[in-house]
Structure formats: structure tokens, C-alpha cells
Amino acid sequence: MDRRTFMMTGAYLSTAAGSAWPWLAHAAARSNTVAVADSTLTYGAAFAAYALHRQLxxxxxxxxxxxxxxxxxxxxxxxxxxxxxTPTLQSASLIGLTRASDYFVLSQLAKSAGQVIEHSHEPSADSDTQRAHVAFAFTFAPRALRKV
Known part of the structure; x- marks a missing residue:
């Protein structure tokens, strides 16, 4: 990836995470957040760099x-x-940028795990499959607070 592409992609993700998708920035700010990225997607590497910068x-x-x-x-x-x-366990979050098929599988598995708050954004249909992606954030309630 050349510097210009990196800078343009980084600007896109910081704008998207901070203003267009405030739920993504909010989930990334949590202390118990894990990120999933597909590096084969156009913005996958930049998303991974964003998450690493946030120390996730x-x-x-x-x-x-x-x-x-x-x-x-x-x-x-x-x-x-x-x-x-643990008594101090806070709600955990999973953020990601994946293909629609991987997002579907993760959403089904996350929902089966219990109480989940979900936010996602699917861009409009694009003929370039390398650009087709889903950005998402799942927030899991602590198991101690879940009803049995």
C-alpha cells in the first residue's frame, strides 16, 4: 500500500468511525473491546491499523x-x-470490518451467546467485491447480569 492510499483510507476510517458511525467509535473506546478485520478488503488493513492504534x-x-x-x-x-x-467485568464489545457472509455468521453466533446490542452499516451494492464490506459493533452484556 502506498502512502497516498494509506492516508486516504485512514482519513476515511477516522471520519467514518468518529462521525458517520459514532457507535463504532464508542465501542472502540471501551476497555474490553476486540476487533476483527478482513485484510483482503479495500479498507481492511486501515481498519486493523485503526484498531491497533486504539490498542485493541x-x-x-x-x-x-x-x-x-x-x-x-x-x-x-x-x-x-x-x-x-469477575465482579469487575464490564460489558465487552466486538467491532469489525468483514465481508457480508462473515458478518452474517458472526451475528448469528453473537446473538446465540445472549444479550447483544448490535449496530452495523452495509454500504450500497458495489460491483467491486473488494469494496463490499460490513462494519459492525456488538456489545455483550456481562454474563452476571443476564437472566438465566
Missing amino acids: SVFETGDDIGALWYTTLAPLLCATPTCTP
Whole structure:
């Protein structure tokens, strides 16, 4: 990626995260936030850089988003039945920039984990599949506060 592309993409994401999608910036500001990025998308690398700048843990979507959820994301977000929350556990957030198909799988898994507040933005249909993406934020209520 050349410097001009990086600067333009960075400006796009900071504008999008801060003003167009305030829910994304709010979720990124939480202390217990994890990010997922697809580096093959046009803005994927810039989104990952944004998350790293915010000092968030960033994970690549990889080939199997379901495996990433079960092996890494769900335990980190305390979104599993066996997770034992600490008394100071705050709500956790998952933010991301992924393909629509990965977003669909993550949203289904997140919703099945319990109380989730969801925000997402899907850009208009674009003939360039490299530019087609979904930006999202899931906020999970602490398991201690969930009804059994």
C-alpha cells in the first residue's frame, strides 16, 4: 500500500468511525473491546491499523469465521456458557470490518451467546467485491447480569 492510499483510507476510517458511525467509535473506546478485520478488503488493513492504534486486540477473519469465534472470540468476550465473570467485568464489545457472509455468521453466533446490542452499516451494492464490506459493533452484556 502506498502512502497516498494509506492516508486516504485512514482519513476515511477516522471520519467514518468518529462521525458517520459514532457507535463504532464508542465501542472502540471501551476497555474490553476486540476487533476483527478482513485484510483482503479495500479498507481492511486501515481498519486493523485503526484498531491497533486504539490498542485493541485485532484478529484476521481467516478462512473459517466460525472457528475464530469458538476458539478465540467467544472466550475473550465471555460469551460462552462456561465463562466465569469477575465482579469487575464490564460489558465487552466486538467491532469489525468483514465481508457480508462473515458478518452474517458472526451475528448469528453473537446473538446465540445472549444479550447483544448490535449496530452495523452495509454500504450500497458495489460491483467491486473488494469494496463490499460490513462494519459492525456488538456489545455483550456481562454474563452476571443476564437472566438465566
